[in-house]
Amino acid sequence: MVLIFLLILAFLAMGILAELERGEEQAPADAGTCPCCGQQVEGQWLLCPRCQAQVTAVCPDCGQSVASFHRYCPHCGRQRGALREA
Numbered sequence: 001m002v003l004i005f006l007l008i009l010a011f012l013a014m015g016i017l018a019e020l021e022r023g024e025e026q027a028p029a030d031a032g033t034c035p036c037c038g039q040q041v042e043g044q045w046l047l048c049p050r051c052q053a054q055v056t057a058v059c060p061d062c063g064q065s066v067a068s069f070h071r072y073c074p075h076c077g078r079q080r081g082a083l084r085e086a
């Protein structure tokens, strides 16, 4: 009886571990927070899904879209403070 209990416990632990690994894989590498509401947003998103705030701007130097939480343009290195809103 104890053995069965331990087996179930082991299966549960393995399931939790698998879940954790999946969660880490799914976590976006390029993510930040919405400047408006704090919702987590991914770098390639255009709008915050929570408050619809625009989370990307256009770099005036290279014209590429840059996420609002980026401090520097990842395409040309221009400092983010100098970016205008798209």
Ligand SMILES: [Zn+2]
Pocket: 034, 035, 036, 037, 038, 039, 048, 049, 050, 051, 052, 053
């Ligand atoms: Zn938001």
Ligand SMILES: [Zn+2]
Pocket: 059, 060, 061, 062, 063, 064, 073, 074, 075, 076, 077, 078
């Ligand atoms: Zn740029």
